[in-house]
Structures are given as C-alpha cells and as structure tokens.
Amino acid sequence: MCGQHVYKSTKLYDRERAEIFRIREESRLLDEQTWGIKATKTFKDALDSYLLTGAPPRFVNSLLDRFSSKRLKDITQNDLDEAARKLYPNAQAQTRNRQFYTPFIAVWNHAAGNNWADVRKWRRPRKPRGATLVRARSSRSGTRPVDYELAARFVAAMSPAPAMIMTALFYTGLRPIEAFALTADDVSLENRWLVVRSSKTGEPRGVPLHSFLCEWLGPLVERAKDGGALFRTPRGKPYTEVQEGGGGLKTAINGARRRSGIKDVSPYTGRHTVSTGLVIAGVHPHIKDQILGHAATDMSRHYTNVPQKPLIEAIDMLPVPDLWRSLPWVASPKDWWSRLAEGTGRRRNSK
Template identity: 60%
Template structure:
C-alpha cells in the first residue's frame, strides 16, 4: 500500500504501511511538490529495506539524524541548515550508504575536512564523531561492528613544537586539586569532586540522572555518552556521602538531573573552546576559584586526566582503567554495562583522597550546602567559617 500525502495545517504529512512498516511523519514543508518528492523517496527506502535489509540501504545522513534524535553530541558531526545546505562529516558522507564506507574513505574525509590539522585534532574532530555515529548505527542494526583505525603522531621527527599546555589537557596531583576545590562554592565543588573520582566527562555528569545511580551497588549506568555506547562507572567510596545527600533533592521528580548550580538550576552544556567544551555553567565557578586560589591549571576535564594517571600510578591494569574511562567498546563490555563489577570498584577506590579534601565543610551535609557561595563571591560569605 503506497504512502498517502495529506495536509495538516500548513504542513504536508504522509502516512501508510509499506511491506509491514507503518509510517506517519511530517514532510516539514508547505510545498506540495517537495512533500511529494519526500514521500516517494521514503516509500522507496521502505521497499529497499524490505527487499535488501537496512544494512544494505541506510545512509550516513540517516544514521546522523537517528544519532541526534537519540541525544548524541552534535559537535563535529556537521550541521544541517534551514536552507538545505550542510557542512562537515554530514555533508561529506551525506547520501553514502553505510555499507560502502571504508577506512580509506574516512581517512580521505579527515584529510579534506581538516587539511592542516594535527593528528590529535583530526582524531577529535573527525574520527571520534564518525565512530560515535557508526556505533549508533550498529545498535540500530544498520551496520556491522567495525574497528576503525585512527591517526597517530608521526615518529622519528626532530621537529619539536613548543606550545603552552592548556588547563584541562593534563593531570594534576590530588593534593593540588584539593586546594583548588576548597576555593569553590559547594555546588560546583561537589561536581568537580565527582569528576576527579569517576573520570566522567563533564557533559556526562551534567546530564546524570538519579535513576542512573545505584548507590548500594556503587555503580553508575550511563545510557547516553559521547561515543554513543552505554557504559558503567564505579563509584569511589569518597563520593558516597555526596550522592546519598543529593539523591534526597525534592525537585528530582520534576528534573532528575542530580547536580545543580548554587541557584538550584541544572547545568546546561555550553560549547566554547577546546578546554571549555561541555563547560556548561562551570566557567564562572572555575574562574572564581582560579582568582581566589591562584591556581590556573585546573579545568573541568582535568579530573578525567587525573583519574587516568592516578589509576596507572596505583598499578591498575590498563584494561580495567580503560573500562572505567569508557575506552573499551567490545561486545562483552557493553553486555555488563548495568552490572556492578567488583574489580572496577576496587580499582577506583585506589585513587587518593587528601586530608584537605576530606575536611571540606560541605561534606557534612552536601544538599544543605549546595546553594551556598564561596567567600569573596559577591557579598556572600557563606564559607567564611573555619574549616575543621
């Protein structure tokens, strides 16, 4: 039965059932000719799916659209503009069928989209978003799981590029981090503390919901991640009082996100520069702590780098470390995403907790302190009490 075109208000829609696949969706246009062309295209896709299967017919553009709708990170995947034009990876692979994309095609896209970029930049801005979209397509049954090679820095060169390291691109000692956290308001300090003892990406922690935290099992289950793959994260014993308190927040019924600004508002993702990526509302808190402490080398991503280095120093096996940080994406790792794993919990508990961190006054009642501000913040002096 062919799809039927009809109008609702000013916009055209099409619906019907083709080879057992029911469809009802908007053409998103007021022009009948355009809507008719979209109807025909959709009908052809459904027929192809029925005859050849989705793995033979799905395009990169369809995978990107589905990835976005599932909450995937839009940064670097490309943009679709209102006038129909597009850019980035989306434009490069647009109508290319997933089955036809090979390693050399991805390498060529990287060279053409970022001709003057260093390997690490091409890895971050081309390979990582592509693999995230691909893995989402795998979960949908549109593509086969595949190992994609990524660019590496050239070896054997005597050309040394000297440049200043940016905060957020390297680890710091936990004693050093404790001094910085002590200069923050309690709300942001709790969030930064959690970053330093989970290795989560800031964007993942901003979106963390109460239902994803299994405190009894010392386990966090993330369903939406940067890579598009679900993953499990062990909870360090030092974080237990923070989660216990924040899980009592009355407003979780209206918005399940755990971490809030001192104003009680959930953190929103704000894409800025490389080190501010996913900084969502932490910029002011970070700048304030830098001003008060004099420490300039800590940013939201510092926690993730510090966890990675801390686990290595503690002698944790590289495979366990990679599982904690979400670098392992094999079928077995995904299978146990929701299952608390004792080796990972034991490993995360090896991260050190300096005495100064344990002495933070807000640890006594994190939820009660979450709306207070650090001394020197405006006219508020909530943290002027002596820390004991």
C-alpha cells in the same frame, strides 16, 4: 509479493514538492523491502537517531556536511580518511581523531546497534612513532594531571555546588559532559556504581563510585528524583557544556583560579588525574581503561549495568586528602549546595 500500504504525511504544502517526496519515499521503501534496511539507511538517518539519544552534538555538523545522504553501506575507510584530510589538512593526528573520527565512529556504532549497518573496525590516525620533531604549542590548562593535595586546595576555593561536580570528576574520571547528564536513575550508591548512558564513543558504560563520593552523594540523588540533573548550579539549574566558551562551570573555575592562585586546573583535569592516579597505584591497564571508558570490547559493554568488584577496588586506591574530606558541604550537601564562595555575590549565605 503482497502489497503494502504506508500512510505518511509529507508535511509539504506544495503539491509538486510533495509528489517528488512521495516518489523518493516509495523508492526507498521498495529498496528496503527488496534488499533489506542496511541497503537504504543513510548517514543522516543514523546521525538523527544518534542525537535523539541525547548524545553530544559537538563536531557532528562537519560529518553531516561530508556524508549527509550517503548510504551507510557505501561509506569506506578511504571516504573517511579523505574527508578528514580535507577538513583538517594541517591538524595533528590527535585533533583529527578527536574532532572527526571519534564522533563518526560513535554514530556508526549507534547505527550498527540498530542493525542499520555492519559492525566495522575503523582505522584511526596515529601519531608517527619515533618522530624527532616537536611542534611548539602553548600549554593549555586541564591537559595534565595534578596532585590530589593541590586539587583539594583548588576545590576548597569553589562554591559548594561546582565543588561537588569537580569532586566527582576527580574521583570517577568522567568527562564533564558525562557528569552533566547524570540523573538519579544513573546512580546506585548501594552498588557503588553509575552508568553513563551516552558516552563520547556512543556506547554506554558502567563506572565505579569511590567510597568518598558515596559519603555525600545521597542527598543529590534524592533531589534528582524530580527528574532533573544530579549536579546543579547554586541556583538549581543544570550545568551546560563548558567547551567553546560556555557553561556555568567555566565561571566557577575562573573564580577558583582567582581565589586560590592555582591556574592549571580545568574540568578535564579530573580525568587526567584519575588516569595517572590509577597508574601510580599499580592498577592493571585494562581496569584503568575500562573505568575511563577507553575499553570498547563486547565484554565491557555486557557489564555496563553490573557492578564489578575489581573496578570498585581500583577506584578506591585514589587518595582523599584531609582538606577535601573536611570541607563543610561534605557533611551536609543539602545545607550548602545553594551557597556561593566567600566574596561571590550577594547570595553567599542563602540556602
């Protein structure tokens, strides 16, 4: 076997620790050369690479605590289930799925895409069928769809900038964090298509654009060609994640609730409303799931960047109330995106 020279800094000043690092690194390289890269990559390697893509970091700390330096090839379904039970012993299946299985599978799919691991079908927890017991829990805003007329009234009570992103959520079904990450390169008005580069599942996907969005998104796309976010706050800053109590959109939502008197709308309401609206319109479940990013077939991934006529036709079945279309910023977003809602601060009339 031919010798191989690798030069790599340990970034350590302590000679003893540096020597330990050298020995471990040489062992890893030897194993990789002998057995292949799939035999050496750890979950931490995959997680670090996954986060470098700009993927959301939420919930990943618990994964690192459980798997850290464990090699990907050694992780089993039983390991995953056992870790979830220990971390969430009293949680419902939906909670374990959302906060543990989904981020784990996203990291795994990323590793498989790098050829660091084999493609694998992981089993997720399921809600027991036919259960007669109902757990009492408080209703949280944003977990149910609303009528588009009510949604229009709520959005009309917002400042134009947050109203724009909320409108996009109600006519794409995007998760808020996906909308926050959009740039000019992700949107093609001509093709009526946008691309979510890094979704919750770790896979990119294409999303059709409703004709209503195409009427006013043009100026936002032009502005975003400076390399910034497509959607921005009235002060021109990118929106941040709203979960766990943060984000400028949360302030806008609370203000609109106060002004409109409508309390059951949150950033995720748009996603639930799109899903229900497509069902009511008679859209085929496969089309609906692909629009919302539920479909995870190889074929759906293949068409990430290819506009699909059935999806575009389906999204246009969502209704647009006259009130929504008549909002002043729709006709001229550039003249309105830095203004604030009436009675909101001293920057109300600034442009």
